[in-house]
Amino acid sequence: MKLSYVYILKxxxxxxxxxxxSNLxxxxxEHQIGKHKDSYTYKRRPLELVFYAEFTDINLAIESEKQIKKWSRAKKEALINGDFDKLPNLAKKRFH
Structure with missing residues (x-):
């Protein structure tokens, strides 16, 4: 079974x-050595791997990546810190 990974770099x-x-x-x-000069991380090195999750279905991994990319910084940090109980509240919009 081939694993896929969603990861977050700081x-x-x-x-x-x-x-x-598929190869974390x-x-x-590749990110650390700057293999891709046009990538987001190239000028933001050094990098730190702060979170990853394993998936057995690449489609679920891609779906999760797209979802996380839309999240706020606070919600990403809750995920990174393992504060899973905070995730639902951080998803709610605040109307003033």
Whole structure:
């Protein structure tokens, strides 16, 4: 069974990058060495892998990556910190 991974990198400017891969070690190394000069992470190195999740279905991994990319910084940090009980409240919009 082939695994896929959704991962979050913390960049040197404190921003987050979310991606999906079938080889986490190789992909993280590619980010770190700057393999792709036009990528978001290239000028934001060094990077830190702060979260990853394993998937047995690549389609679910891609779906999760797209979902996480839309999240607020606070919600991504709750996920990174394992504060799963906070995730539903961080998804709610606040109307003033």
């Amino acid at each position: 960049c040197s400017d404190a921003s987050y990058y979310t991606g999906v891969t 070690t190789k992909r993280f190394s």
